[in-house]
Amino acid sequence: MVKKIRPAIAMIELIFAITIMGIVLMSAPRLMQVAVNSGYVATQQESIAEAATKVNMLLGYSWDERIADDSNMSTILTVTAGDTSLNNTPNMRRMGTPPISYRAFVDTNGTTLPASAIALDAGELVENDFDDIDDFNGTVTNLTDLTAGGADVDYIDKNITLTTAISYSDDNVSGTGYQQNSITYTPFSAAAAGTTTNIKSISVTLTSTSGASELSKNITLQAFSSNIGSYQLEERNF
Ligand SMILES: [Ca+2]
Ligand SMILES: [Ca+2]
Ligand SMILES: [Ca+2]
Numbered sequence: 692m693v694k695k696i697r698p699a700i701a702m703i704e705l706i707f708a709i710t711i712m713g714i715v716l717m718s719a720p721r722l723m724q725v726a727v728n729s730g731y732v733a734t735q736q737e738s739i740a741e742a743a744t745k746v747n748m749l750l751g752y753s754w755d756e757r758i759a760d761d762s763n764m765s766t767i768l769t770v771t772a773g774d775t776s777l778n779n780t781p782n783m784r785r786m787g788t789p790p791i792s793y794r795a796f797v798d799t800n801g802t803t804l805p806a807s808a809i810a811l812d813a814g815e816l817v818e819n820d821f822d823d824i825d826d827f828n829g830t831v832t833n834l835t836d837l838t839a840g841g842a843d844v845d846y847i848d849k850n851i852t853l854t855t856a857i858s859y860s861d862d863n864v865s866g867t868g869y870q871q872n873s874i875t876y877t878p879f880s881a882a883a884a885g886t887t888t889n890i891k892s893i894s895v896t897l898t899s900t901s902g903a904s905e906l907s908k909n910i911t912l913q914a915f916s917s918n919i920g921s922y923q924l925e926e927r928n929f
Contacts, residue, residue, distance in 0.1 A: 741834060745895050824857055833851070851898070894913050
């Protein structure tokens with residue numbers, strides 16, 4: 692009896708195997724590109740979270756330089772362009788605020804405090820000195836990472852920046868009187884930065900100069916902060 696020996700791999704099987712390996716190898720660069728692109732998307736999502744953190748951080752700052760000082764914390768500030776329906780100018784007090792309330796335009800020493808212009812204030816040079824919201828107007832933050840050696844490198848080398856803009860916003864109520872419940876939220880232009888209301892708007896814009904389409908987006912997060920004053924706590928002296 693003649694025993695028939697079958698070859699381990701037939702030629703046709705070899706050709707199939709080589710073809711499949713070729714297809715797999717051809718798709719490798721594309722798979723790598725997909726991985727890189729999803730890295731960009733993750734980077735951008737992280738950047739958006741960073742921008743949101745920045746907005747929240749700014750909302751926690753003092754509303755104005757005049758109330759960054761603890762001794763003035765209880766006052767509402769006088770404004771030059773606020774809606775008159777929200778003021779009670781002759782008595783320097785907000786509508787609805789009783790005369791004995793500390794939620795007034797006048798501090799405990801009887802001094803009227805006007806809201807300040809959108810600007811850095813005396814002696815404030817670097818961000819560590821900033822103590823009110825509008826000090827951050829025009830600041831640009833580059834999202835960077837620190838290497839173990841301490842040298843600055845780009846945040847995954849994608850040139851992502853956060854630009855902060857602060858302005859006063861229009862606080863005109865629609866209709867007449869303080870009974871109206873809608874306020875038109877319109878940030879003033881930069882040219883009107885000297886005008887003041889009781890609302891400041893915060894914009895943080897995320898941009899990238901990277902050529903990657905996943906990153907080349909212009910995203911702006913906005914928030915506003917109203918100065919409604921705060922009650923001054925009674926102090927007990929011992
Ligand atoms: Ca300041
Ligand atoms: Ca200051
Ligand atoms: Ca300021």
